[in-house]
Amino acid sequence: MKILFVCSGNKGISPIVKSQADSLKNKEVELEVFPIIGQGLRGYLKNISKLKKQILIFKPDIIHSHYSFCGIIASLATKKIPIVASLMGSDTHQSKLMKLTIRYFANYRWSKTIVKSEDMKIRLGLNNAVILPNGVDLNLFKLLDKKECRNKLGWDLDKKYILFASNPARPEKNFALAKQTIENLNNDKIELKVVYDVDHKLMLIYLNAADVLLLTSKWEGSPNIVKEAMACNIPVVATEVGDIKFLFGNIEGYYYTNSFPDILAEKINYILDNDIKPNGHQRIIDLKLDSESIADKLIQLYQELLSK
Numbered sequence: 001m002k003i004l005f006v007c008s009g010n011k012g013i014s015p016i017v018k019s020q021a022d023s024l025k026n027k028e029v030e031l032e033v034f035p036i037i038g039q040g041l042r043g044y045l046k047n048i049s050k051l052k053k054q055i056l057i058f059k060p061d062i063i064h065s066h067y068s069f070c071g072i073i074a075s076l077a078t079k080k081i082p083i084v085a086s087l088m089g090s091d092t093h094q095s096k097l098m099k100l101t102i103r104y105f106a107n108y109r110w111s112k113t114i115v116k117s118e119d120m121k122i123r124l125g126l127n128n129a130v131i132l133p134n135g136v137d138l139n140l141f142k143l144l145d146k147k148e149c150r151n152k153l154g155w156d157l158d159k160k161y162i163l164f165a166s167n168p169a170r171p172e173k174n175f176a177l178a179k180q181t182i183e184n185l186n187n188d189k190i191e192l193k194v195v196y197d198v199d200h201k202l203m204l205i206y207l208n209a210a211d212v213l214l215l216t217s218k219w220e221g222s223p224n225i226v227k228e229a230m231a232c233n234i235p236v237v238a239t240e241v242g243d244i245k246f247l248f249g250n251i252e253g254y255y256y257t258n259s260f261p262d263i264l265a266e267k268i269n270y271i272l273d274n275d276i277k278p279n280g281h282q283r284i285i286d287l288k289l290d291s292e293s294i295a296d297k298l299i300q301l302y303q304e305l306l307s308k
Contacts, residue, residue, distance in 0.1 A: 004060035009035020089221030116221030117243035133222035135294030141231035163210035230280025253278025
């Protein structure tokens with residue numbers, strides 16, 4: 001089976017896409033990645049001729065695009081090859097015109113559309129979409145010794161660290177809420193650490209060095225950083241976005257709330273005061289959200305398409 005991934009390459013291949021590609025290669029799927037380089041719709045359209053050449057050379061059985069723009073470009077490059085389009089959280093917050101465009105392609109051009117959560121499916125009005133979150137590499141994300149990780153980062157062993165693992169400049173990540181939450185804690189021994197755009201393997205160290213992951217987003221699909229924290233058994237406090245409610249279930253140490261800083265602070269205090277040590281790693285296994293299980297589900301989806 002030959003699969004061609006089509007994704008944005010403006011900042012290199014995203015860790016999420018690369019991880020999924022690697023998990024499929026481990027299943028002996030022949031896979032290549034076509035990165036789209038360009039800004040905006042016009043920049044993306046310039047990639048069509050290059051993508052056509054890649055299709056002629058590689059001869060994929062299926063094209064799997066990531067994000068709506070990539071799915072549209074893939075559809076314009078070929079009408080003969082089945083296209084799977086994976087939509088992400090940001091696709092649900094496009095303009096009305098773009099949402100109508102996504103629905104058109106999902107209904108008439110894409111062979112299968114994947115969304116990351118039930119919330120995304122509802123927001124986009126895609127009744128036939130498949131809900132399939134990205135998986136977590138459990139060989140990489142696991143519990144490490146907190147003291148060793150802090151020593152590597154030069155963090156104080158006596159402090160409590162709350163990790164905000166997003167770019168504060170992105171409005172949807174709602175950094176102002178995270179700052180207000182920490183201010184409400186009013187404790188000099190608690191510090192907010194902002195980390196983003198670091199090597200994926202280094203994120204493992206940051207997660208294990210932290211006491212709590214704080215996610216204050218206005219929207220998400222199925223936030224991978226939360227699943228990675230869970231795989232490391234790191235407590236998480238989050239706003240109720242995307243599939244957070246599904247991910248957390250009733251597991252102690254994983255709490256979702258509305259967007260009030262005092263309530264978020266209360267949950268963080270509860271974790272710190274009670275030294276909560278959750279078993280999120282097992283939760284990821286139970287939900288079959290490890291990258292191996294997700295790869296198996298993707299292969300099954302591909303095979304179903306090819307059998308039609």
